[in-house]
Amino acid sequence: MNEETARILLAHGNGGRLMRELIAGIFARHLGNPLLDTDADAVALPRLDGEIMVTTDGFTVQPLEFPGGDLGSLAVHGVVNDLAVAGAEPRYLTLSALIEEGLELPTLERLIASLADAARAAGVAVVAGDTKVVRRGEGGGLYLSVAGIGVKRAATLDLRRVQAGDAVLVSGPVGDHGIAVMLAREQFGLSGELRSDCASVLPLARAVWELPGLRFMRDPTRGGLATVCHEIARATGHTVVLTQASVPLRPEVVSVCEMLGYDPYYLACEGRIVAVTDASAAGELLERWRAVRGGEDAAIIGRIDEAGARVILETELGGRRVIDELEDDPLPRIC
Amino acid sequence: MNEETARILLAHGNGGRLMRELIAGIFARHLGNPLLDTDADAVALPRLDGEIMVTTDGFTVQPLEFPGGDLGSLAVHGVVNDLAVAGAEPRYLTLSALIEEGLELPTLERLIASLADAARAAGVAVVAGDTKVVRRGEGGGLYLSVAGIGVKRAATLDLRRVQAGDAVLVSGPVGDHGIAVMLAREQFGLSGELRSDCASVLPLARAVWELPGLRFMRDPTRGGLATVCHEIARATGHTVVLTQASVPLRPEVVSVCEMLGYDPYYLACEGRIVAVTDASAAGELLERWRAVRGGEDAAIIGRIDEAGARVILETELGGRRVIDELEDDPLPRIC
Numbered sequence: 001m002n003e004e005t006a007r008i009l010l011a012h013g014n015g016g017r018l019m020r021e022l023i024a025g026i027f028a029r030h031l032g033n034p035l036l037d038t039d040a041d042a043v044a045l046p047r048l049d050g051e052i053m054v055t056t057d058g059f060t061v062q063p064l065e066f067p068g069g070d071l072g073s074l075a076v077h078g079v080v081n082d083l084a085v086a087g088a089e090p091r092y093l094t095l096s097a098l099i100e101e102g103l104e105l106p107t108l109e110r111l112i113a114s115l116a117d118a119a120r121a122a123g124v125a126v127v128a129g130d131t132k133v134v135r136r137g138e139g140g141g142l143y144l145s146v147a148g149i150g151v152k153r154a155a156t157l158d159l160r161r162v163q164a165g166d167a168v169l170v171s172g173p174v175g176d177h178g179i180a181v182m183l184a185r186e187q188f189g190l191s192g193e194l195r196s197d198c199a200s201v202l203p204l205a206r207a208v209w210e211l212p213g214l215r216f217m218r219d220p221t222r223g224g225l226a227t228v229c230h231e232i233a234r235a236t237g238h239t240v241v242l243t244q245a246s247v248p249l250r251p252e253v254v255s256v257c258e259m260l261g262y263d264p265y266y267l268a269c270e271g272r273i274v275a276v277t278d279a280s281a282a283g284e285l286l287e288r289w290r291a292v293r294g295g296e297d298a299a300i301i302g303r304i305d306e307a308g309a310r311v312i313l314e315t316e317l318g319g320r321r322v323i324d325e326l327e328d329d330p331l332p333r334i335c
Numbered sequence: 336m337n338e339e340t341a342r343i344l345l346a347h348g349n350g351g352r353l354m355r356e357l358i359a360g361i362f363a364r365h366l367g368n369p370l371l372d373t374d375a376d377a378v379a380l381p382r383l384d385g386e387i388m389v390t391t392d393g394f395t396v397q398p399l400e401f402p403g404g405d406l407g408s409l410a411v412h413g414v415v416n417d418l419a420v421a422g423a424e425p426r427y428l429t430l431s432a433l434i435e436e437g438l439e440l441p442t443l444e445r446l447i448a449s450l451a452d453a454a455r456a457a458g459v460a461v462v463a464g465d466t467k468v469v470r471r472g473e474g475g476g477l478y479l480s481v482a483g484i485g486v487k488r489a490a491t492l493d494l495r496r497v498q499a500g501d502a503v504l505v506s507g508p509v510g511d512h513g514i515a516v517m518l519a520r521e522q523f524g525l526s527g528e529l530r531s532d533c534a535s536v537l538p539l540a541r542a543v544w545e546l547p548g549l550r551f552m553r554d555p556t557r558g559g560l561a562t563v564c565h566e567i568a569r570a571t572g573h574t575v576v577l578t579q580a581s582v583p584l585r586p587e588v589v590s591v592c593e594m595l596g597y598d599p600y601y602l603a604c605e606g607r608i609v610a611v612t613d614a615s616a617a618g619e620l621l622e623r624w625r626a627v628r629g630g631e632d633a634a635i636i637g638r639i640d641e642a643g644a645r646v647i648l649e650t651e652l653g654g655r656r657v658i659d660e661l662e663d664d665p666l667p668r669i670c
Contacts, residue, residue: 015558016661039494042390042421055377056429058467086377094391096480132393135667138475145431145480159374223350326351
């Protein structure tokens with residue numbers, strides 16, 4: 001071993017000695033649990049008591065580490081959150097890592113250790129994994145794909161259950177992740193105190209799974225709040241009306257958006273929930289969320305109107321503005 | 336639309352209109368099944384009757400299409416095979432696609448259609464998916480990560496059940512995938528008739544799941560036959576003795592290996608099984624495999640010896656050669 005930082009070599013992916021040592025020394029060491037067997041092609045799960053729910057997500061965020069999170073914690077939260085908003089208690093994850101030749105081993109280890117911490121905190125175990133190494137210039141340092149297996153705990157939550165008259169809520173300020181990651185990219189020449197909201201929304205979801213009148217939840221990641229509203233509008237044929245004054249936004253997000261011309265409603269969140277509920281249950285949902293850590297700034301931000309399949313913003317000056325479906329990509333590799 | 340071939344844009348990954356159209360037009364169209372709901376964050380599975388087994392694998396093969404297969408079929412077979420050799424009937428897959436900006440849409444569609452065909456043929460449904468787009472120069476055209484869920488149907492098969500005196504078998508010629516992919520890379524200036532063995536081994540595995548005396552199976556992918564033998568030697572402390580004359584090899588694989596100095600025992604297969612069985616059951620296993628399509632060339636290729644934790648080749652000339660654990664990578668992005 002010379003004095004330079006140890007880096008990933010192509011031979012770390014070939015099935016031989018270096019790959020075995022990489023898996024044992026980093027992946028198995030941090031992710032180890034009684035079910036994970038790196039010598040097995042597949043592992044048997046303990047009996048799951050209830051209806052099984054599954055999801056998958058790929059993670060490509062750049063930079064790999066940013067204020068408030070990193071690729072490893074993001075990968076766990078992204079999948080845990082997809083299960084949580086669908087009404088499932090997350091239990092098991094699988095992990096596929098695509099590593100670029102040249103990635104520094106200490107960086108890889110920090111990211112996998114962070115992933116392991118996030119998994120422990122969310123109560124999920126990584127039960128199967130795979131690593132591949134691609135040549136320099138054919139990757140982005142590290143990409144992670146995670147599948148999640150959970151057990152259904154809520155009544156069926158579905159976009160198509162949303163009705164005219166329902167209330168729309170969000171669990172906290174929107175756009176933090178998008179702006180935090182953007183500021184962490186050197187090319188913008190900006191920096192700030194803002195941290196990504198990257199977090200598990202499981203406690204927020206659990207607090208309302210049993211709430212009568214809850215129709216639908218989604219975590220507004222890529223495409224942000226606006227995109228979730230468009231999904232609701234398209235699936236139901238109703239119009240989503242947001243009231244500008246009530247959508248929580250951090251001042252730093254507002255400033256950066258004004259400076260760079262972004263619309264915060266399209267920016268990714270990684271630790272928020274958008275919920276739609278019967279209007280009569282909105283107060284109870286809000287109260288429950290505000291009692292959970294991370295839900296202090298939850299707000300009722302809009303309603304579902306009969307009229308057709310659009311997203312409308314009622315501005316603070318009393319106007320109405322159509323929010324279009326997202327076209328151009330403001331920020332690639334945001335999640 | 337201009338006359339140039341349509342290609343993946345960054346905006347195909349942003350959560351907005353183009354992403355929705357890409358998912359509907361290619362992924363949902365080819366992979367559609369009653370469980371897949373591209374509007375949902377997670378899907379509920381029908382009740383699984385038996386012990387659940389899971390696995391995951393990432394796929395990065397280059398070129399994306401090669402004689403005998405492509406990235407799409409490879410991704411299904413890789414995961415189906417991992418479940419099959421572990422004794423599980425594959426049922427459900429999740430799919431995470433990392434697409435590079437600039438990939439031609441017709442290429443993407445061919446690969447996903449091929450993936451869908453392979454899934455149908457293996458009797459598995461893709462129930463959840465995710466797509467991400469990375470910038471040009473940060474990917475390899477298309478990378479796929481697949482997780483698989485199956486139901487255990489065989490007695491527990493485990494590396495650690497292997498005993499001295501056991502027989503080692505392989506279901507067909509080794510190294511076809513490695514050489515076929517290598518020849519498909521232009522830089523080698525070679526071409527040939529050889530096709531990858533890329534295929535589902537599920538029929539071969541099913542034929543022997545119930546066989547008394549079966550200890551362990553593995554599909555020899557990265558690192559090939561030699562690497563599986565090393566895994567056995569390391570896990571058991573026994574020596575794996577292969578008899579050179581009995582390891583099936585296609586003449587094209589032998590020629591290319593001689594020309595380029597590769598050892599075929601380290602080359603990837605994508606449609607073979609290595610099995611270890613009680614010696615008394617080896618004949619029966621061989622007979623069952625030879626009766627299955629794809630198992631015609633199955634052979635008993637070696638035995639497990641008491642002595643310590645090595646892999647030995649008994650050569651055709653009567654000598655004994657140690658087969659070392661793989662060090663350098665002969666072929667990156669082979670699977």
